[in-house]
Amino acid sequence: MELQSGARLAAQQYLALLRKNAILTWRNKRSAFLQLFSSLFFIFLIFCIDRAVRSRFASTTAYKNVYDPEAVVSPPIPPCEDKFFTKVPCFDFAWSGNSSARVATIVAAIMRNNPGRSIPSDKVISFRNSDEVDAWLLSDPMHCPGVLHFVERNATVISYGIQTNSTAVARRGTYEDPTFKFQIPLQIAAEREIARSLIGDPNFSWMVGFKEFAHPATQTFSAVGQAGPTFFLAIAMFGFVFQISSLVTEKELKLRQAMSIMGLYDSAYWLSWLTWEAFLTLIAALFTVLFGMMFHFDFFLHNGFAVLFLLFFLFQLNMLSFAFMISTFITKSASATTVGFSIFIIGFLTQLVTTFGFPYATGFKRYLRVIWSFFPPNLFAKALDTLGQATSTPEDKGISWSSRNQCTTYEEDCVITIEDIYRWLLSTFFLWFILAIYFDNIIPNASGVRKSVFYFLNPSYWTGKGGNKVEGGICSCIGSTPPVEDVAPSDEDVLAEETIVKHQAASDEIDPSTAVQVRGLMKTYPGTTNVGCCKCKRTPPYHAVKGIWVNLAKDQLFCLLGPNGAGKTTVINCLTGITPVTGGDALIYGYSVRSNVGMSNIRRMIGVCPQFDILWDALSAEEHLHLFASIKGLPPSTIKSVAEKSLAEVKLTNAANVRAGSYSGGMKRRLSVAVALIGDPKMVFLDEPTTGMDPITRRHVWDIIEDAKKGRAIVLTTHSMEEADILSDRIAIMAKGKLRCIGTSIRLKSKFGTGYIANVSFSGNGTGQSPINNSTAPSEHHLEQVKSFFKDRLNVDPREENRQFLTFVIPHDKEPLLTEFFAELQDREREFGISDIQLGLTTLEEVFLNIAKQAELESSAAEGNLVVLNLSSGTSLQIPKGARFVGIPGTESADYPRGVMVEVYWEQDDSGTLCVSGHSSEIPIPPNVELTRAPSLSRRASRARTPLGIVIDPTQILNGR
Numbered sequence: 001m002e003l004q005s006g007a008r009l010a011a012q013q014y015l016a017l018l019r020k021n022a023i024l025t026w027r028n029k030r031s032a033f034l035q036l037f038s039s040l041f042f043i044f045l046i047f048c049i050d051r052a053v054r055s056r057f058a059s060t061t062a063y064k065n066v067y068d069p070e071a072v073v074s075p076p077i078p079p080c081e082d083k084f085f086t087k088v089p090c091f092d093f094a095w096s097g098n099s100s101a102r103v104a105t106i107v108a109a110i111m112r113n114n115p116g117r118s119i120p121s122d123k124v125i126s127f128r129n130s131d132e133v134d135a136w137l138l139s140d141p142m143h144c145p146g147v148l149h150f151v152e153r154n155a156t157v158i159s160y161g162i163q164t165n166s167t168a169v170a171r172r173g174t175y176e177d178p179t180f181k182f183q184i185p186l187q188i189a190a191e192r193e194i195a196r197s198l199i200g201d202p203n204f205s206w207m208v209g210f211k212e213f214a215h216p217a218t219q220t221f222s223a224v225g226q227a228g229p230t231f232f233l234a235i236a237m238f239g240f241v242f243q244i245s246s247l248v249t250e251k252e253l254k255l256r257q258a259m260s261i262m263g264l265y266d267s268a269y270w271l272s273w274l275t276w277e278a279f280l281t282l283i284a285a286l287f288t289v290l291f292g293m294m295f296h297f298d299f300f301l302h303n304g305f306a307v308l309f310l311l312f313f314l315f316q317l318n319m320l321s322f323a324f325m326i327s328t329f330i331t332k333s334a335s336a337t338t339v340g341f342s343i344f345i346i347g348f349l350t351q352l353v354t355t356f357g358f359p360y361a362t363g364f365k366r367y368l369r370v371i372w373s374f375f376p377p378n379l380f381a382k383a384l385d386t387l388g389q390a391t392s393t394p395e396d397k398g399i400s401w402s403s404r405n406q407c408t409t410y411e412e413d414c415v416i417t418i419e420d421i422y423r424w425l426l427s428t429f430f431l432w433f434i435l436a437i438y439f440d441n442i443i444p445n446a447s448g449v450r451k452s453v454f455y456f457l458n459p460s461y462w463t464g465k466g467g468n469k470v471e472g473g474i475c476s477c478i479g480s481t482p483p484v485e486d487v488a489p490s491d492e493d494v495l496a497e498e499t500i501v502k503h504q505a506a507s508d509e510i511d512p513s514t515a516v517q518v519r520g521l522m523k524t525y526p527g528t529t530n531v532g533c534c535k536c537k538r539t540p541p542y543h544a545v546k547g548i549w550v551n552l553a554k555d556q557l558f559c560l561l562g563p564n565g566a567g568k569t570t571v572i573n574c575l576t577g578i579t580p581v582t583g584g585d586a587l588i589y590g591y592s593v594r595s596n597v598g599m600s601n602i603r604r605m606i607g608v609c610p611q612f613d614i615l616w617d618a619l620s621a622e623e624h625l626h627l628f629a630s631i632k633g634l635p636p637s638t639i640k641s642v643a644e645k646s647l648a649e650v651k652l653t654n655a656a657n658v659r660a661g662s663y664s665g666g667m668k669r670r671l672s673v674a675v676a677l678i679g680d681p682k683m684v685f686l687d688e689p690t691t692g693m694d695p696i697t698r699r700h701v702w703d704i705i706e707d708a709k710k711g712r713a714i715v716l717t718t719h720s721m722e723e724a725d726i727l728s729d730r731i732a733i734m735a736k737g738k739l740r741c742i743g744t745s746i747r748l749k750s751k752f753g754t755g756y757i758a759n760v761s762f763s764g765n766g767t768g769q770s771p772i773n774n775s776t777a778p779s780e781h782h783l784e785q786v787k788s789f790f791k792d793r794l795n796v797d798p799r800e801e802n803r804q805f806l807t808f809v810i811p812h813d814k815e816p817l818l819t820e821f822f823a824e825l826q827d828r829e830r831e832f833g834i835s836d837i838q839l840g841l842t843t844l845e846e847v848f849l850n851i852a853k854q855a856e857l858e859s860s861a862a863e864g865n866l867v868v869l870n871l872s873s874g875t876s877l878q879i880p881k882g883a884r885f886v887g888i889p890g891t892e893s894a895d896y897p898r899g900v901m902v903e904v905y906w907e908q909d910d911s912g913t914l915c916v917s918g919h920s921s922e923i924p925i926p927p928n929v930e931l932t933r934a935p936s937l938s939r940r941a942s943r944a945r946t947p948l949g950i951v952i953d954p955t956q957i958l959n960g961r
Ligand SMILES: Nc1ncnc2c1ncn2[C@@H]1O[C@H](COP(=O)(O)OP(=O)(O)OP(=O)(O)O)[C@@H](O)[C@H]1O
Pocket: 525, 526, 542, 544, 562, 563, 564, 565, 566, 567, 568, 569, 570, 571, 611
């Protein structure tokens, strides 16, 4: 099938990812709802703030334009209870000069003639002079809003003075102006009654009206302009946090890595996220403006719709690309909320500073404005402030689209217009987006992969050519290789393979039948430093793969076996570019895994089933296959049928539309296998594909893999020896980062197995085989006869025995004798009471265990790892891990001049490490055995109290038997 490439492939990937993003948003409705509709809630809050502020300022005209002020005509003296914060009992007014009868009459007239309400006598208090009044006010304040001081100079002159507390106060949002409320009424009343008294006409009167000046609003307030920046920032933060969390989750769950391995273009990835989120942002911005208009804010009604919409859209878009950039520094999605909250707090503070006028005024240096404008919330706050000021009173016209590039008349020292703010937001949007892509490339991912700091200066990055050149250097992650002990492999097959590959590598030739040439691949994980409380713990670098040389043929399944932690997954990760190699190289169909360009070519022809499933919980199997098929570049017309076929192959048709999050472990594995095989890759890596599958499904997947073998190279790792035996053309067993053996299953069994296994079953006195019926049990005599027959002819003892059968392990060196031996045994079947004889090679499992033990033994010897062996005799010995025959020191006697030894039985625990499972009875050390002690072990053991066992080379014992 011809795969798409170039711009077509990028476009196809872009559309598939866009679809994925839309599905993920749809499946995560709650966050999408918050992103789109949170503005309604916040605008409602702003509305509440606006109402509260309006009612508070209702009694003052400072916030209004006053063109035709209303006159207050002859206001009456109000009851003292009307004064804010007065103490009861209170007095409507106090007066001094009570020694004058004429003044007393005037005051009585004031009380009687107060318009609308005569003042009772208990609401007025009198004093002789102003000093007494002052003393009273001082000793008992807040009982009276005003005082009149009368002095009768002569018959025609009465002077008076007024004393009031002129401090304006506010209570529950209402201002009290003491001049208009208390001073003027007292003044009018005093003047009126003095005039009447002097003229002698009790009805003498005049109309007095008081007005403030007509004035524009002396103070302005726009709820949107002042509270808006914080609230709209909060709205943008929803999108910001969701965006960071989506990007980081894909990175954290290695989904991005999985897509990259399949050949995803970074440009398609970023653009798909950008387009989808920009679409959501567009709707969110539209809703914000519409909701604002719905609440009848002058801010939204009087400023131009396009001006507002563009501002909200550009700001949220800017926050989006800012989120893209921030996400490249974060590795855990759980940190998204913390980062979002921190940005919000910083934004809130800088916006506050911006609203107070910094630095968008002529008094500040230009460079301060430039620095300040890089943080999107600041520019946004400035724009809201300008637009808010432009609509702070109902008469203001706001800023229209045509006046966006002009300074408003409300700003005295205007340094930035709305259009300038648009330009800034647009340019910083591009800046963050480009930085996001750049940082994404140069910051190492979870596996340590990154490009060099100047990767974009490398022409091959743009041309896509030069894939077989090894890259490296100071700015690349592939630096100098840490030293790994360079020991030639002990196995002749591995050595032969290594020599061939080295030879081919030296002459830079690759056999046309070779799919992968692994040239001394090494991987060292760097050590880590954990800074804890008071101490700093450093772990040394770990050599996970220590130089592997191997050719993998086309049309073959290469099976990599090995205990846990052997380095199998690391090899696959190195070959698929998941993790950078630290030494050596590998060529896949001629492209080097150490070259970025080579890797991008390799990705187009490989399929990977990782050890741990990498799937989106929210996507179904079908959606996964559609997505990966599109990323791989399958022609769009074939994707549907290919996905259906793949689903049928892995028996997931019935669960095709169920979300992968609800799949069982085995179903997820099957989906991962299907994903690995989609798009007909030339090279497939299957890392433990059948783990967790039931036997029926496993066999089914074996069939799939067997079919997939045609026309492609497959690397398979497994812990099932049966699987390796059935599927593989070639097997290599790895342990401790090195290849220990390589060859076909038969070759390994014959080379590393203990030999042949002969099972002899008895027929029970020749009449029956029921183990229940004792009368039909085979006689002891027959068993002994067979045992001695094997001992005499082949010198072997049974490894297992019971009344029904005997199992013998026949070493390889006895192979020439076997034909004759078994012919004779068959002839004497009746005589020995034998019902059946089975002969087979030792199992792969046995080979595996032998190799693993051997590797463990080697590394224990090198590292000096010791374990304690508790003998049944009560003695304890320290022995190297994996040692099979161990001499017990101090057991030399006259009977056993060389002392005694035991055979130690080992088993591997769940984590693959060897542990002692038991030991044989004590036997004398044969005379031919050489007894030596590894010096490194002796040194270590000498520090401990338990004595060190004497390690005996097993070949010496086995050859001697
Ligand atoms: N990212 C890492 N950082 C440090 N050490 C690592 C890292 N990944 C793997 N290792 C170590 O490298 C060694 C090889 O690991 P690897 O996963 O390749 O083993 P494996 O052969 O695949 O084992 P298994 O059969 O359990 O899958 C292990 O000892 C492991 O602890």
